[in-house]
Amino acid sequence: MEAQSDEKLFERYRQSADTTLFRTIVDRHHDDLIRFLNRLMGDAAGAEDVFQEAFLQVHTSQDSFDASRKFRPWLFTIAANKARDYMRRKGRRKTLDLSAPLDGSGDGSDGNSGTFIDLMEVRVPSPDARLDDEETSKSVQKVLDELPHALREILLLSYFQRLSYAQIADELEIPLGTVKSRLHSAVAAFAKKWTLSHPANA
Amino acid sequence: MPDELPLHLHHLNQPSETALDALVAARWNASKVPAVHATRAAAADALLRHLVPPVSAHAVTARNTLVNAVIARVMLAPKQSVAVDVEPVLSPDDEDAIDALFSADGVPARVPSSLRNRAERIAHIGRLIAGSTTDPSRSTSSASADVRKRERVDAAVARVRALPPLLRRSQSEGPFPFRRISAFRLRDIASAAAAVLIGGMVLWPMLAAGRQHAAKTLCRGRLANVAGAMGLYGSDFDGSMPMTAGFGGSVSWWDVGVPGRSNSANLFTLAKYDYATLADLACPGNSLAACGECCPTAADWKCLSEVSYSYAIPTDKCKKQWGFNKPTVVLADGSPVVRRIRNNQRAYALENSANHSGQGQSALRSDGSVIWMTTPVVDGDNIWLPGLVEAALELAQQHSRSGSGQSLIIRGTEVPTRPDEVMLGP
Numbered sequence: 269m270e271a272q273s274d275e276k277l278f279e280r281y282r283q284s285a286d287t288t289l290f291r292t293i294v295d296r297h298h299d300d301l302i303r304f305l306n307r308l309m310g311d312a313a314g315a316e317d318v319f320q321e322a323f324l325q326v327h328t329s330q331d332s333f334d335a336s337r338k339f340r341p342w343l344f345t346i347a348a349n350k351a352r353d354y355m356r357r358k359g360r361r362k363t364l365d366l367s368a369p370l371d372g373s374g375d376g377s378d379g380n381s382g383t384f385i386d387l388m389e390v391r392v393p394s395p396d397a398r399l400d401d402e403e404t405s406k407s408v409q410k411v412l413d414e415l416p417h418a419l420r421e422i423l424l425l426s427y428f429q430r431l432s433y434a435q436i437a438d439e440l441e442i443p444l445g446t447v448k449s450r451l452h453s454a455v456a457a458f459a460k461k462w463t464l465s466h467p468a469n470a
Numbered sequence: 471m472p473d474e475l476p477l478h479l480h481h482l483n484q485p486s487e488t489a490l491d492a493l494v495a496a497r498w499n500a501s502k503v504p505a506v507h508a509t510r511a512a513a514a515d516a517l518l519r520h521l522v523p524p525v526s527a528h529a530v531t532a533r534n535t536l537v538n539a540v541i542a543r544v545m546l547a548p549k550q551s552v553a554v555d556v557e558p559v560l561s562p563d564d565e566d567a568i569d570a571l572f573s574a575d576g577v578p579a580r581v582p583s584s585l586r587n588r589a590e591r592i593a594h595i596g597r598l599i600a601g602s603t604t605d606p607s608r609s610t611s612s613a614s615a616d617v618r619k620r621e622r623v624d625a626a627v628a629r630v631r632a633l634p635p636l637l638r639r640s641q642s643e644g645p646f647p648f649r650r651i652s653a654f655r656l657r658d659i660a661s662a663a664a665a666v667l668i669g670g671m672v673l674w675p676m677l678a679a680g681r682q683h684a685a686k687t688l689c690r691g692r693l694a695n696v697a698g699a700m701g702l703y704g705s706d707f708d709g710s711m712p713m714t715a716g717f718g719g720s721v722s723w724w725d726v727g728v729p730g731r732s733n734s735a736n737l738f739t740l741a742k743y744d745y746a747t748l749a750d751l752a753c754p755g756n757s758l759a760a761c762g763e764c765c766p767t768a769a770d771w772k773c774l775s776e777v778s779y780s781y782a783i784p785t786d787k788c789k790k791q792w793g794f795n796k797p798t799v800v801l802a803d804g805s806p807v808v809r810r811i812r813n814n815q816r817a818y819a820l821e822n823s824a825n826h827s828g829q830g831q832s833a834l835r836s837d838g839s840v841i842w843m844t845t846p847v848v849d850g851d852n853i854w855l856p857g858l859v860e861a862a863l864e865l866a867q868q869h870s871r872s873g874s875g876q877s878l879i880i881r882g883t884e885v886p887t888r889p890d891e892v893m894l895g896p
Contacts, residue, residue, distance in 0.1 A: 316845075320844060387490070
């Protein structure tokens with residue numbers, strides 16, 4: 269059962285309503301989805317809340333799933349939408365749709381003002397840096413929290429799903445050009461902020 | 471200063487953009503990026519690898535609890551039917567034919583020839599709906615039908631004559647009220663109805679979510695009031711938490727309203743002796759909660775549905791102390807396990823309280839803090855269940871990974887066996 273694709277498992281669940289199949293799906297995506305939500309929301313309790321809501325939505329909307337598409341992007345898109353609703357309800361942050369223009373910068377790609385970041389000059393952590401270092405993790409979260417929600421969302425969605433631009437645009441139903449420019453801006457903003465917050469690593 | 475610019479005004483330079491595009495095209499696998507972009511792609515990869523939080527951020531036990539909680543909620547949630555989304559739509563020609571038929575007072579012969587065929591079919595459907603398949607303009611009525619028709623007309627006229635003069639005038643003088651509608655086309659009315667429907671569909675979930683959020687906030691506020699009441703009670707009674715005299719806890723602690731038996735009576739003590747009001751002990755998510763004046767002779771709520779919160783079951787051996795060093799949950803939104811078992815329904819160990827639509831429960835801890843729990847498990851302890859039942863479930867889960875679906879057998883006489891064991895009821 270573990271070897272079956274998500275799509276086949278979900279199809280079998282839709283036909284049989286066997287909760288052990290659904291459990292396998294939840295179990296399989298738990299780690300990635302909870303990490304994604306933790307990073308997106310910066311709130312562990314909220315992430316658990318949204319995790320449950322996302323799978324509940326998957327269950328209640330099972331008939332609307334297009335079996336010809338991939339399950340994982342569908343799940344992550346549902347989770348991202350639920351997270352956005354959650355944060356809007358809590359009033360913690362002003363959130364923007366992914367397709368909405370950013371303040372004063374059009375789509376973020378054609379503004380003439382601003383700085384240009386060269387990835388060659390970014391102070392990246394050393395290859396042997398411990399990824400499970402709690403301090404590093406907190407530091408990353410702090411940097412992410414300072415990004416506009418739309419940038420944080422596109423960065424995390426694309427990184428955790430590892431999809432091509434075309435697939436992201438297709439799943440999120442936003443223009444391919446917007447996906448590209450948003451991801452460029454997101455990586456630039458993250459790199460800039462990271463460099464500023466880690467001068468000692470230079 | 472560039473550093474003071476809004477973050478979205480920072481851009482990658484051209485080589486970096488190309489390297490990032492190549493990295494995305496390689497599905498974020500830097501080793502597969504063409505050599506010309508490899509250095510920058512590796513830098514991006516090294517930087518973004520830190521987006522993945524540490525594995526230890528989510529312990530294995532919490533992971534299992536969360537997965538089980540999802541399954542428990544899924545088992546209780548009905549799936550949506552997609553059939554309701556499919557709404558039949560008339561073709562533009564049929565819409566025009568309907569409009570034309572209405573303008574022609576329902577007579578297809580007066581409809582322009584281009585739409586007449588459609589209008590005739592629509593008129594026929596209309597007669598089917600009205601219960602008559604004969605065209606009144608073409609029919610040759612039988613004698614008996616004429617008689618019935620005359621009788622109906624006479625009866626109607628007689629009723630109009632019987633009306634008071636003023637009312638009769640208003641009905642006879644004014645135009646037939648529905649004629650005014652003919653100023654609108656049917657499609658206009660349909661459009662307006664669709665706009666109202668769509669507006670409702672958009673607004674309703676937002677309003678519902680807003681209401682749920684407000685209920686959660688109010689609930690937390692009320693638990694904070696109860697914390698104050700617990701503190702006052704504790705200072706009057708040597709740090710103890712409310713417990714009625716003679717409560718044994720070993721005989722049906724869920725018999726709400728039966729003197730000396732239900733655990734709810736222990737909590738009711740706060741209202742009975744004016745440490746708190748009944749409103750403080752009423753969750754806004756419980757529409758049946760009692761929140762008026764507390765009757766001086768009352769010692770408990772009248773029935774389970776009036777009780778909003780489940781309270782830690784005390785025993786003589788395990789008396790609860792307010793402000794105890796290690797904070798434990800002492801009060802939370804009503805236990806769904808108790809409510810289901812009392813209603814002869816199947817109970818689920820990981821179901822959340824119904825007070826907040828199954829999303830979770832607010833809980834008051836013995837140090838006065840109020841927390842929101844997305845599952846009924848805290849520090850590995852299920853707040854709805856006796857320790858023995860939890861142990862049995864764990865055993866069952868080890869053998870068949872479907873512990874959340876196990877039937878729960880609780881008799882209402884179980885009591886905590888350890889001072890730090892949390893078990894709430896009713």
